[in-house]
Amino acid sequence: MVIDIPFIWVAFKEIAKAIPLTLVLAIVPVVIGFFIGLVVTFIREYKVKGIYSIANGYVSFFRGTPAIMHIMLVYFGIPMLLDSIINYFNLPYETNKIPIVLFVLFALSLTAGAYLSEIIRSGISSVAKGQMEAAYSIGMSTPQAMGRILLPQALAKSIPNFTNLSVGFLHTTSIAFLVSQKELTGTANIVASSNLKFLESFIAAGLIYWGISIIMEGIYYLVEKRVQQYSKGGVA
Template identity: 70%
Template sequence: MTIDILFIWTAFKEILKALPTTLFLTIIPLFAGFLIGLAVALIRIYKVKYLAGVANGYVSFFRGTPIIMHIMLIYFGFPLLIDLISAKFDWGIQSNSIPISLFVLTALSLSAGAYLSEIFRSGIISVSTGQMEAAYSVGMNTFQAMTRIVLPQAMAQSIPNFTNIFIGFLHTSSIAFIVSQKEMTGAANIVASTNLKFLESFIAAGFIYWGLTIIAEGLSFLIEKKATAYNRGGVQ
């Protein structure tokens, strides 16, 4: 067997057309997961009555089960729930009118929220309690102390972990192909099936994923350098 070098370039161009979908399936869940994760982390840290147990169960379940299972559960389970509620309250909504991407985004967002909550929690508790006490001593309330002192430091320290989560979900977005979302891995599979050149197609896809990972790591390095400048005596 020989490798068709020219076809790698052909496949590369075709797969690249699915890049917007891949980025969409990566960035939107991470943004939603950011908000979910921060809320869940604060609930767990402050042991909010009634909610802390729910938050702990949520994190345990979504971190303890594979993301592909989350997608399948929501893809098959949510339509049944939507149809049941719609019929009960006579809303006239049919689950088959809802885009598949919405179910995928929901599953990925919930998964991202669970992982990011642990990153937030570890970042927040790594900031010394003395800084909170100092904030209280100058008249700040808890919200002001968290937003002005604790969270900025926690975020800066967590940048490498955020980068790892981004890269992980960039690769995880390929799972969406099992529910007919044509992202880059799905595009590679389609190109390969059409031309029966699977090796070349997935080599091309691999180069694209690799390139995106290198870009993400580079941006992370620059952001981390700026965000942690205070540790080196000021912004450079």
């Protein structure tokens, strides 16, 4: 087997068409997961009765099992659940008309929510306790103190973790090809098997992932610089 270098470029152009879907799969779950993470964090921080242990179990389970399980459980479980509800009420819907991409987005959002809640929690615990006390002492309410004092600082400190998570999720989207999504890995697989040039296609896909990862890290670096220009602590 000889490596066909010109074909890498042909594959590259073909696979690059899948970039938009990959970015949707990578970004939407992180955005939805961010809100899930915020809610879960507050439930866990304030130890809300009843749902507190559910929130703990959710984070622990989703961090303790591979993302492929979440996709598969949602992909096979949700249609079954919906079908039984539809049959029970005799509703005029069909679950097999739901696009698979929605299941992937749902599953990955749940995964992202669990990871983000841990990131936000560690960000909150890294803010000095005196900040909240100071906010209360000048008469702020809890939501005000949270929204204006605690969260901005906690989120700014979490940016390096957000970077790792976002790049990690870009890589997690590659699992979606197992449920026949035509994102980067899925397209690379199609290009590979229709031309019987596996190595070249996956080199092209690898280069695309690598490029997107570097761009993502660059964007976060700029955001981090912008956010932290007011917090000149330490020795710098």
